[in-house]
Amino acid sequence: MSRLAELGLSGYEEQCYRALLARGPSTARAVSDASGVPMGRVYDVLNGLAARDLVETRPGEPTRYCAVDPETAADRLLAERKRELAEQTDRYERLAAALGDELAAVPPTESRFWTAPLGSETAVSLTRQVFEDASDEVRSAMSRPYVGAPWDRYDAEIAAFDETLPTEQSVRVLVAAPVLDTVPAAVRDAYLDREAVSLRVTTALAATFDIVDDDRVYLHVPHPLDEGERLGAVELRDDALLARLQDRFERAWERAETLSALR
Numbered sequence: 001m002s003r004l005a006e007l008g009l010s011g012y013e014e015q016c017y018r019a020l021l022a023r024g025p026s027t028a029r030a031v032s033d034a035s036g037v038p039m040g041r042v043y044d045v046l047n048g049l050a051a052r053d054l055v056e057t058r059p060g061e062p063t064r065y066c067a068v069d070p071e072t073a074a075d076r077l078l079a080e081r082k083r084e085l086a087e088q089t090d091r092y093e094r095l096a097a098a099l100g101d102e103l104a105a106v107p108p109t110e111s112r113f114w115t116a117p118l119g120s121e122t123a124v125s126l127t128r129q130v131f132e133d134a135s136d137e138v139r140s141a142m143s144r145p146y147v148g149a150p151w152d153r154y155d156a157e158i159a160a161f162d163e164t165l166p167t168e169q170s171v172r173v174l175v176a177a178p179v180l181d182t183v184p185a186a187v188r189d190a191y192l193d194r195e196a197v198s199l200r201v202t203t204a205l206a207a208t209f210d211i212v213d214d215d216r217v218y219l220h221v222p223h224p225l226d227e228g229e230r231l232g233a234v235e236l237r238d239d240a241l242l243a244r245l246q247d248r249f250e251r252a253w254e255r256a257e258t259l260s261a262l263r
Helices: 011-023 028-035 039-051 070-104 121-133 151-164 177-182 185-190 239-255
Strands: 055-058 064-067 110-115 137-142 170-176 198-202 209-212 216-222 230-237
Touching (some): 011 028, 028 039, 039 055, 039 064, 110 121, 121 137, 121 209, 137 239, 216 239
Parallel strands (some): 137 170
Antiparallel strands (some): 216 230
16 A cells, blocks of 8 residues: 555545646646546546645636646644544544443353252252342242242252241242142141241242342243253343333232142
């Protein structure tokens, strides 16, 4: 790339300008012949150079064109490039400022994942953690993968739930109706008069999750290849997802039935 091209001249513009420097004042036809720029383009190119004050026109029939001296041309081209760079710098600074505001408005999502099959030690530990960490309220939805899972596969989790159940915090549990099919009658009856937990039965939820203190959610991930088994659980601090699950839980809670109503 030539220096004139680096300073902003196109190939045809450079050819015309150099031809005028070599020939002096010339008609468009003469410039076309000397530069090799097609006659159908040469007027546009010369008028473009004139608009940038790199070529002067001399009235007459026909009009003649004259190149400004190289030092003046270089100064004017440099000034053009500086203006362009200043405009680009200003544009990028505005973009960066807008991007900063945009990204600041979206807090990053925090997450952790545990592989936690039903009834495993990890699952039992997570059950304890959910309720031990709560300072205000826990809202739990219990559906897949518990639906269809044998009771003895996850009874250790329910035992941990009973042991860790807080007495000062609010605990509400929505259980999908099919889950009760495998829960022993004695266990169901034991929750009829539990003051520490409010339990209702629903058909409106297909996911299992725990919302803790309106701050975070533990989302249970069913195993994709084993019905009635859990792959793991993920803890998320995502305001958008949290708001959606809260809304889904509350709407299902309003329509759900108490455990005693199903006896």
